[in-house]
Amino acid sequence: MKKEYKIGDKATYSRHFHAEDVEVFSRISDDDNPIHLDEDFAAASVFGRRVVHGIFTVSMFSKIFGTIYPGNGGIYLSQNTKFFRPVYVGDHVTAEVELLDLHPEKRIGTFATKCFNAAGELVVDGEAKIKLP
Amino acid sequence: MKKEYKIGDKATYSRHFHAEDVEVFSRISDDDNPIHLDEDFAAASVFGRRVVHGIFTVSMFSKIFGTIYPGNGGIYLSQNTKFFRPVYVGDHVTAEVELLDLHPEKRIGTFATKCFNAAGELVVDGEAKIKLP
Numbered sequence: 675m676k677k678e679y680k681i682g683d684k685a686t687y688s689r690h691f692h693a694e695d696v697e698v699f700s701r702i703s704d705d706d707n708p709i710h711l712d713e714d715f716a717a718a719s720v721f722g723r724r725v726v727h728g729i730f731t732v733s734m735f736s737k738i739f740g741t742i743y744p745g746n747g748g749i750y751l752s753q754n755t756k757f758f759r760p761v762y763v764g765d766h767v768t769a770e771v772e773l774l775d776l777h778p779e780k781r782i783g784t785f786a787t788k789c790f791n792a793a794g795e796l797v798v799d800g801e802a803k804i805k806l807p
Numbered sequence: 808m809k810k811e812y813k814i815g816d817k818a819t820y821s822r823h824f825h826a827e828d829v830e831v832f833s834r835i836s837d838d839d840n841p842i843h844l845d846e847d848f849a850a851a852s853v854f855g856r857r858v859v860h861g862i863f864t865v866s867m868f869s870k871i872f873g874t875i876y877p878g879n880g881g882i883y884l885s886q887n888t889k890f891f892r893p894v895y896v897g898d899h900v901t902a903e904v905e906l907l908d909l910h911p912e913k914r915i916g917t918f919a920t921k922c923f924n925a926a927g928e929l930v931v932d933g934e935a936k937i938k939l940p
Contacts, residue, residue, distance in 0.1 A: 703870055704820075705874060706873075707879060710873075728869065729866045732862050733835075740842075749853075752890065755886050755887070756884065757885065757886075
């Protein structure tokens with residue numbers, strides 16, 4: 675079955691960022707900045723609490739594009755992101771992608787990519803291009 | 808000691824992307840697209856081999872900014888990335904950031920962010936803005 679793509683199509687994915695997830699991400703990325711790992715350090719920082727690595731938050735778009743929309747067979751061409759607000763360890767975050775534009779011959783989709791925290795505040799904003807299957 | 812920032816400053820970081828790292832990234836990001844995990848699926852795909860999640864490659868910049876340059880106390884404001892070539896499971900990758908511009912009052916640094924594979928080919932290109940400590 676050939677998938678139909680329509681401008682305005684949306685897909686979402688929600689998750690918690692548990693302390694253990696952030697510790698594992700620190701290990702595999704070798705980014706052991708204490709703002710992510712050390713409660714006392716984070717408490718004395720401008721953030722006041724441990725924050726999730728920005729790029730770990732961005733992985734929610736990879737999850738959507740790779741497994742939900744378009745899923746299997748898409749190719750990630752680009753991802754632009756602005757980090758508007760911190761995501762704290764323990765936060766529940768919802769990622770949303772929306773198809774803004776579609777190049778029919780090249781089959782390249784341009785998506786708005788946003789993440790919201792549990793209070794509904796925009797934490798990550800950006801745009802991605804995906805070669806559709 | 809106050810750190811001095813100069814246009815043209817560079818920092819690099821190199822690593823292997825082992826199969827186990829990619830499997831752990833798939834688990835914590837919940838991105839279990841078989842292109843990253845399934846040898847047979849990947850062999851039949853346009854890539855021919857398992858590829859590393861693009862966002863996992865981008866985490867190399869987070870490693871540099873968070874722990875090397877500027878390190879502790881920097882705040883990630885934005886990261887733009889284009890994925891030029893696939894990074895394959897097992898590849899050795901070198902990430903390089905270069906300070907392109909510095910806003911002295913706002914203390915915002917603009918960096919070129921690039922990753923190269925072991926053959927010296929550009930795999931990821933982009934730009935980041937960091938609020939310097």
